Amino acid sequence: MSALFRATKTSQRARMLAASGAALALAACGYLPGSDRDTVLHGxxxxxxxxxxxxxxxxxxxxxxxxxxxxxxxxxxxxxxxxxxxxxxxxxxxxxxxxxxxxxxxxxxxxxxxxxxxxxxxxxxxxxxxxxxxxxxxxxxxxxxxxxxxxxxxxxxxxx
The missing domain is CATH 2.40.128.270 (Lipocalin)
Structure with missing residues (x-):
């Protein structure tokens, strides 16, 4: 297996793990799409x-x-x-x-x-x-x- 192929596979796994972790974190926080913007309730x-x-x-x-x-x-x-x-x-x-x-x-x-x-x-x-x-x-x-x-x-x- 070439070094380039191993590096690409490792990079893909790292991106997948990061994306999965971010999705879990958002779900755990009760994230609502669009909730990062101010609403009429803020402040x-x-x-x-x-x-x-x-x-x-x-x-x-x-x-x-x-x-x-x-x-x-x-x-x-x-x-x-x-x-x-x-x-x-x-x-x-x-x-x-x-x-x-x-x-x-x-x-x-x-x-x-x-x-x-x-x-x-x-x-x-x-x-x-x-x-x-x-x-x-x-x-x-x-x-x-x-x-x-x-x-x-x-x-x-x-x-x-």
Missing amino acids: TSWNLVQIENQATVTRLQTALQERHTITFNRDGSLALGLDCNRGRGTWKARETGQQAGTIVISEVSSTRAFCPEPSFGDDLSAGLPEARDFSIAPQNGMLRITSSDTLYVFERVLDR
Whole structure:
């Protein structure tokens, strides 16, 4: 076997291994095609105002809204106010329409203090990793994040 043939075979194997590794890394990160571009969510913060599921619609009072928050950081990290707890995770989104698209939110790690009722922090940290879609309503600017059985409605926190 010539040295040139062996070098070519080794180079091909190396390229195949690198491509396979990159594909696995992207899959493990929940990569969405097109998610490397900024979306309307990048750098925004929101207060939870309403939770809807098949059985109920719960509108949060103003004081509770300010304690249940979500911030989509530009670096792909996610910061959550979970009532008296704080949470962290990651997120990726891809716009599929005007101010709407698909979203992937990682499992949320959080502090675990016992918050007085009513509290929706546990619901939020458990439900957001099941999110699949988002949209911002043109008529009122509310962010709607949809999971398999719950709709979370958020109001944007304006820069202070």
